[in-house]
Amino acid sequence: MKNVQLEVADQIATVTIDRPKALNALNTETLSELKECFSELEKQKDVRVVILTGGGNKSFVAGADISEMVNATPAEGRAMSLLAMEAFNKLENMPQVTIAAVNGYALGGGCEIAMSCDIRIVAENAVFGQPECGLGIIPGFGGTQRLARLIGKGRAKELIFTCDRIDAQEAYRMGLANKVVPADQLMRACQEMAGRILSKGSYAVSIAKSMINAGMDMDLNNALKMEADAFGFTFSTHDKEEGMTAFLEKRPANLTDF
Ligand code: CO8
Numbered sequence: 565m566k567n568v569q570l571e572v573a574d575q576i577a578t579v580t581i582d583r584p585k586a587l588n589a590l591n592t593e594t595l596s597e598l599k600e601c602f603s604e605l606e607k608q609k610d611v612r613v614v615i616l617t618g619g620g621n622k623s624f625v626a627g628a629d630i631s632e633m634v635n636a637t638p639a640e641g642r643a644m645s646l647l648a649m650e651a652f653n654k655l656e657n658m659p660q661v662t663i664a665a666v667n668g669y670a671l672g673g674g675c676e677i678a679m680s681c682d683i684r685i686v687a688e689n690a691v692f693g694q695p696e697c698g699l700g701i702i703p704g705f706g707g708t709q710r711l712a713r714l715i716g717k718g719r720a721k722e723l724i725f726t727c728d729r730i731d732a733q734e735a736y737r738m739g740l741a742n743k744v745v746p747a748d749q750l751m752r753a754c755q756e757m758a759g760r761i762l763s764k765g766s767y768a769v770s771i772a773k774s775m776i777n778a779g780m781d782m783d784l785n786n787a788l789k790m791e792a793d794a795f796g797f798t799f800s801t802h803d804k805e806e807g808m809t810a811f812l813e814k815r816p817a818n819l820t821d822f
Pocket of ligand 1: 630645
């Protein structure tokens with residue numbers, strides 16, 4: 565791949581969007597590569613956590629590529645939006661836990677891809693925003709939907725209507741960032757959190773993720789029934805047997821992936 569780098573080590577995949585000269589802006593080529601990369605990763609059983617970051621030290625992703633959009637027709641704009649949505653839906657729903665390591669600008673499509681990850685750990689120099697209305701368009705990679713779900717309708721509307729940029733601390737206060745760390749400790753902080761997640765039952769983590777994601781689009785009663793079914797199912801796993809027996813025997817649990 566030309567604009568996306570993938571490294572796998574110790575059950576952690578690191579995906580780097582790497583177009584630093586354009587501050588990692590997402591053009592069609594990069595979106596296609598990301599879609600391909602996420603399709604591959606979701607099949608890899610030896611990968612349990614995916615960390616997504618931007619190349620260079622200034623920007624995570626500075627949005628969709630404006631130089632590509634400037635001459636696009638409505639049909640081309642819609643096609644680009646649908647391609648991104650396909651790629652980001654894969655990212656959001658892959659069985660692995662996904663962490664966005666936000667190392668600088670996360671504007672427009674950058675904020676939107678970060679929101680498609682399960683968790684956002686952000687460097688102190690991170691800047692979030694949805695500048696689309698200032699360009700005469702609207703967020704088109706899921707921003708009008710995921711931002712409102714993540715930080716609430718009122719705050720999402722304010723950010724989208726004003727195009728205000730917010731810093732890392734403000735993003736943390738709003739619930740957009742899970743954690744803020746010094747820039748030079750960003751990847752270490754992501755790996756440290758990945759390590760804590762890896763020490764848990766990975767099958768259970770994966771089921772918990774799918775329950776949270778699916779439940780967000782359901783009414784509470786049906787979502788609770790779905791949780792009860794999945795909860796019951798976990799009682800058939802080795803990890804449930806081992807995790808509970810280890811607790812009662814006062815020893816560390818040796819959890820596998822089922
Ligand atoms: N697209 C294309 N090129 C970009 C982008 C971008 N989004 N952002 C930066 N670049 C390029 C610049 O053009 C510049 O290129 P060059 O060196 O060839 O002139 C290079 O990256 C460096 O950028 P700057 O010189 O501007 O760097 P600064 O440090 O001065 O500023 C900023 C950094 C503040 C990030 C500034 O570059 C900026 O405002 N960028 C645009 C941010 C933006 O508006 N993003 C939203 C784009 S719209 C979007 O994401 C919509 C998603 C939905 C699309 C729906 C489908 C069609």
